[in-house]
Amino acid sequence: MNYVKILIAGIGAATVLLFAQFVHAAGTITLADSWDIKDWDPAIFFGNENRKLRNVYETLTVYNAQTKQADPKLATSWRASKDGLTWTFKLRKGVKFHDGTPFNATVAKANLDRTIAMGKGPAYIWNAVENISAPTADTLVIRTKYPVPVDMVATSQFGAYMMSSGAMKKGTNWLMAGNAVGTGPYKLTQWKKSQQLVMEKFDNYWGGWSGGEFDRIIYRMVVEISTQVQMLRGGEAALVLATAPPDMLKKLRKDPKLQVSVFDSFLSIPLLINTQLYPTSNKKFRRALTYIMDYETIARDIYGGYGQVPKSCVPQTMWGAGQFDVARQDLAKAARLLKESGIPKKDWKVTYHAYTGRQEIMQIAEMYQALASQLGVKVQIKTGEFGVLWDKQKKLESSANMFALLWYPDWATPAGWLTPLWHSEEPVVFNLSHYNNPEYDRVLDAGVKLQGSDRKAAIKKLREAQKIAYDDAVAMCLVDVKKTVLHRADIKGVDYNPAYEFVDVYKLRRN
Amino acid sequence: MYWHIGQRLVLMIVTLIGVATITFFLSRILPGSPVEMMVGYRATAEAVEAAKKELGLDKPLHVQYVRFVSDALRGDFGISLQSKQPVVEEIGRRSLATIELASLTTLLLIVVGVPIGVISAVRSNTPVDHAVRTLSIAGVALPAFMLGMLLQMIFYGWLGWLPLQGRLSAEILLDHDFARVTGFFLVDTLLSGDWVAFKDAAEHIVLPLTTLTLVTLPQVTRITRNMMMEVLQEDFVRTALAYGIPRRTVYYRYALKAMLIPLMTVIGLTFGYLLGGSVVVEFVFDWPGLGAYVARSIASSDFPATVGVTIVLATAYLTVNLIVDLLYYVADPRLRAA
Numbered sequence: 001m002n003y004v005k006i007l008i009a010g011i012g013a014a015t016v017l018l019f020a021q022f023v024h025a026a027g028t029i030t031l032a033d034s035w036d037i038k039d040w041d042p043a044i045f046f047g048n049e050n051r052k053l054r055n056v057y058e059t060l061t062v063y064n065a066q067t068k069q070a071d072p073k074l075a076t077s078w079r080a081s082k083d084g085l086t087w088t089f090k091l092r093k094g095v096k097f098h099d100g101t102p103f104n105a106t107v108a109k110a111n112l113d114r115t116i117a118m119g120k121g122p123a124y125i126w127n128a129v130e131n132i133s134a135p136t137a138d139t140l141v142i143r144t145k146y147p148v149p150v151d152m153v154a155t156s157q158f159g160a161y162m163m164s165s166g167a168m169k170k171g172t173n174w175l176m177a178g179n180a181v182g183t184g185p186y187k188l189t190q191w192k193k194s195q196q197l198v199m200e201k202f203d204n205y206w207g208g209w210s211g212g213e214f215d216r217i218i219y220r221m222v223v224e225i226s227t228q229v230q231m232l233r234g235g236e237a238a239l240v241l242a243t244a245p246p247d248m249l250k251k252l253r254k255d256p257k258l259q260v261s262v263f264d265s266f267l268s269i270p271l272l273i274n275t276q277l278y279p280t281s282n283k284k285f286r287r288a289l290t291y292i293m294d295y296e297t298i299a300r301d302i303y304g305g306y307g308q309v310p311k312s313c314v315p316q317t318m319w320g321a322g323q324f325d326v327a328r329q330d331l332a333k334a335a336r337l338l339k340e341s342g343i344p345k346k347d348w349k350v351t352y353h354a355y356t357g358r359q360e361i362m363q364i365a366e367m368y369q370a371l372a373s374q375l376g377v378k379v380q381i382k383t384g385e386f387g388v389l390w391d392k393q394k395k396l397e398s399s400a401n402m403f404a405l406l407w408y409p410d411w412a413t414p415a416g417w418l419t420p421l422w423h424s425e426e427p428v429v430f431n432l433s434h435y436n437n438p439e440y441d442r443v444l445d446a447g448v449k450l451q452g453s454d455r456k457a458a459i460k461k462l463r464e465a466q467k468i469a470y471d472d473a474v475a476m477c478l479v480d481v482k483k484t485v486l487h488r489a490d491i492k493g494v495d496y497n498p499a500y501e502f503v504d505v506y507k508l509r510r511n
Numbered sequence: 512m513y514w515h516i517g518q519r520l521v522l523m524i525v526t527l528i529g530v531a532t533i534t535f536f537l538s539r540i541l542p543g544s545p546v547e548m549m550v551g552y553r554a555t556a557e558a559v560e561a562a563k564k565e566l567g568l569d570k571p572l573h574v575q576y577v578r579f580v581s582d583a584l585r586g587d588f589g590i591s592l593q594s595k596q597p598v599v600e601e602i603g604r605r606s607l608a609t610i611e612l613a614s615l616t617t618l619l620l621i622v623v624g625v626p627i628g629v630i631s632a633v634r635s636n637t638p639v640d641h642a643v644r645t646l647s648i649a650g651v652a653l654p655a656f657m658l659g660m661l662l663q664m665i666f667y668g669w670l671g672w673l674p675l676q677g678r679l680s681a682e683i684l685l686d687h688d689f690a691r692v693t694g695f696f697l698v699d700t701l702l703s704g705d706w707v708a709f710k711d712a713a714e715h716i717v718l719p720l721t722t723l724t725l726v727t728l729p730q731v732t733r734i735t736r737n738m739m740m741e742v743l744q745e746d747f748v749r750t751a752l753a754y755g756i757p758r759r760t761v762y763y764r765y766a767l768k769a770m771l772i773p774l775m776t777v778i779g780l781t782f783g784y785l786l787g788g789s790v791v792v793e794f795v796f797d798w799p800g801l802g803a804y805v806a807r808s809i810a811s812s813d814f815p816a817t818v819g820v821t822i823v824l825a826t827a828y829l830t831v832n833l834i835v836d837l838l839y840y841v842a843d844p845r846l847r848a849a
Binding site: 030036038039119120121123124176190192193194195196198218220221222223224226227230233234236385387388429 | 660676677681797803811
């Protein structure tokens with residue numbers, strides 16, 4: 001018994017001594033994110049790295065969601081030649097990298113040349129580039145093989161960042177050890193793998209400091225969204241970078257200490273329909289399937305109001321988005337089209353790949369299965385990890401009739417959907433509809449080429465391409481997803497640009 | 512005895528080769544796109560092909576296996592596809608976090624679980640015994656994630672006494688650069704004389720430690736109780752009590768010794784399980800250990816990490832079993848004589 005009493009007393013004393021205190025250093029903001037940085041090299045990273053490293057690195061131009069054009073950033077102005085093949089950028093003067101070296105045209109050229117030469121990840125956005133020159137310290141000239149809107153390409157959230165020449169010389173291995181030298185408002189000061197990433201104010205930032213900005217950003221790596229939300233409620237984190245599920249947001253909205261900020265985004269969910277796998281190889285059968293889906297329920301209930309019924313598979317937030325009489329649920333019409341398709345009723349069976357990791361994808365699949373069964377269409381849902389299902393879908397022999405995925409472009413162009421998702425390709429990467437239409441390809445390619453010189457004409461062609469795809473029922477455009485950012489109510493200035501998966505900490509203030 | 516140890520070592524090596532081979536071939540055969548995970552899911556077909564060449568995935572399977580074996584013998588399990596860090600480094604860092612948690616849990620199981628089991632056996636069919644058995648069943652029935660989140664809600668959300676997640680708080684990671692000598696933060700902070708960091712590390716380990724202990728305690732308690740009840744029926748116990756030897760001495764010195772070998776087996780197996788099986792607790796508390804790492808590696812087809820961790824965990828498990836076997840010789844002189 002003495003032993004037990006000692007043990008209990010010891011545990012009690014230890015508990016009393018160990019009281020946690022959450023003290024925020026003045027000027028520090030803590031953000032919770034699920035993902036640590038995988039690739040540190042801005043010429044390579046092509047995933048969630050952007051969410052943090054965009055505080056450190058900048059691009060020549062940035063996308064303006066209101067005007068749908070490029071705005072100045074490290075470049076102050078630009079012009080294109082009449083043929084759209086030569087783009088001349090005037091660069092901002094007086095910009096310094098975090099290591100004190102100056103940003104100029106030579107460094108800008110070196111960055112782009114390096115990205116193109118490495119040919120990894122996002123390098124493909126520069127495929128049209130023929131050569132780059134730096135005739136003066138503040139002039140960058142980019143020549144292309146065919147017209148592309150280089151000012152818009154330069155807004156890309158991948159593959160378009162500027163780092164110092166010293167960092168480039170040290171190379172990828174040095175960067176991968178957790179180093180980053182950009183021109184952004186924050187410089188990297190600490191990286192504890194899988195635990196946290198710290199950035200501090202760069203005093204010589206060209207954009208200046210007006211007062212009220214945060215001096216230090218701490219990114220805490222927290223895998224579970226529920227744990228992130230607890231940190232937010234406890235005041236340990238000010239903002240959560242991961243997207244909370246809609247049902248969680250519904251409850252959190254009621255908490256006066258928290259705020260859910262909602263923004264337009266480029267995120268959408270196309271449900272790709274396999275055009276080469278029986279019975280969805282039959283166009284009328286595909287069209288029938290599009291009238292079964294309950295699009296309103298997806299936007300209102302599954303996405304809890306954080307979604308919009310789309311007018312096209314390219315979201316309306318994107319310039320050049322088409323507007324079609326996109327299928328609404330009409331079971332009678334679906335039944336009629338099923339009969340007219342000529343497919344025997346015994347063959348009304350489709351397979352549906354729904355990957356795990358996003359509960360909405362699974363909920364949509366299950367809802368569709370229930371709706372389709374009312375008309376005698378049997379939907380077999382196959383779940384799995386995204387990589388596994390994607391691998392299967394790429395090969396026709398192992399593909400399913402339907403495959404839903406969350407999609408967004410690398411830079412602001414409708415071609416960001418139309419090309420990867422439906423342009424014919426061999427081998428298949430993302431054309432998971434296995435769609436092969438030379439007419440579509442021709443119209444789309446023409447539209448893509450016109451982007452650089454005549455946006456109006458480009459829009460016409462790109463909408464024409466969307467119409468062809470729509471008529472061929474290659475996909476169901478399920479929902480345009482709104483971006484939600486969950487944060488403490490005393491954090492102001494939360495903004496979101498649909499072109500970037502990023503919350504700009506430089507604009508944040510604490511009340 | 513040495514012959515037996517030699518046999519066990521050979522068996523260990525054979526088992527490890529088998530585990531490595533099976534894991535290697537499974538990771539290559541099962542569907543998945545590990546390459547796309549490395550280059551990004553939006554990479555071009557050319558980038559994917561280039562990455563396949565880089566990883567050697569364009570070579571025949573038997574060629575890949577030979578390369579894998581020669582690399583593994585040099586301790587090189589490749590680069591993790593999800594983190595782009597050397598697998599060996601990641602395993603090294605994370606295993607220390609897991610060992611710290613598993614060791615403390617095992618210590619608590621011995622210090623708390625065994626005495627409770629003994630008391631329950633000695634006072635069998637009394638309210639104390641019934642309470643212990645009921646709590647044991649509750650402990651086994653309650654899922655670890657639920658218990659962990661409950662403790663988080665109470666001690667972090669409601670009382671604000673303890674931190675929510677991680678091994679150290681942001682401020683300590685920033686401002687207290689103590690030397691990582693052992694990789695066990697409780698030890699390293701003490702060695703550095705950094706009391707503030709020690710307190711922080713201790714605060715962070717309390718909840719995951721409590722959760723793991725509470726979910727594994729019932730097994731140890733019940734097994735101890737059952738074994739103790741058998742031993743208490745033995746003649747030597749009755750004789751000792753008849754001689755007037757104090758009960759505490761009989762129970763803890765004589766009876767407990769008699770069940771030391773099976774008890775060591777249970778504790779050893781539990782420790783081995785904790786090394787790789789504390790996935791859920793590591794997820795809930797963001798404890799950067801091996802369990803969460805291996806779960807994520809498998810889910811994302813990160814085959815270098817999967818194979819590496821599987822081999823390491825298999826080695827650890829086999830080593831723990833070997834050590835327990837060796838401890839039998841220490842605990843029971845009759846085995847030494849044999």
